[in-house]
Amino acid sequence: DTGVSQNPRHKITKRGQNVTFRCDPISEHNRLYWYRQTLGQGPEFLTYFQNEAQLEKSRLLSDRFSAERPKGSFSTLEIQRTEQGDSAMYLCASSADRAGANVLTFGAGSRLTVL
């Protein structure tokens, strides 16, 4: 078990460019989450997958954002036509599908800077 892996760890891009982040969850976890964290704030929920199905999306997830989880394994989060307001840490987390408290295992995050 290597934990949750996120790549790239850092991305600097110019406004208007597209960026894609990848998340590899813990292999036996079928739930996968994307959160966004800005300076001085806690993680804000973006979207959630159970296996390959995207079950919930936050209002924060504008139409420039798209997330996929093909085959229920890794996930990608793409941001099109980036804006300076997209600069943030993008966190991925996974959890096992069991009743009771849902404990998330987080990756180290992918930091996006939009110039």
Added chain:
Amino acid sequence: AQSVTQLGSHVSVSEGALVLLRCNYSSSVPPYLFWYVQYPNQGLQLLLKYTSAATLVKGINDFEAEFKKSETSFHLTKPSAHMSDAAEYFCAVSGSGSYIPTFGRGTSLIVHP
């Protein structure tokens, strides 16, 4: 709807002193409550969780938290702070539907020698 309020964006203590980080929650259903810690350049890690089994929850590194329904609180404490405890601490609540946790804004713990 569920939410968490963490009082104090920064808490400063001396090494060896008591640590108290405050968290109040709002939830329309019986909640699950969590404290996570984030060290620099690392992902959030679970410190402890409340799942209704016991109101006093013990976690890693001598941290503990007490669920008080009447006060809708879940404050985090540690009897004696270590320099290595300096980090960002997040309280989170879940409990309805998909059990997606909602996080507070975080409290930065500063430990002075």
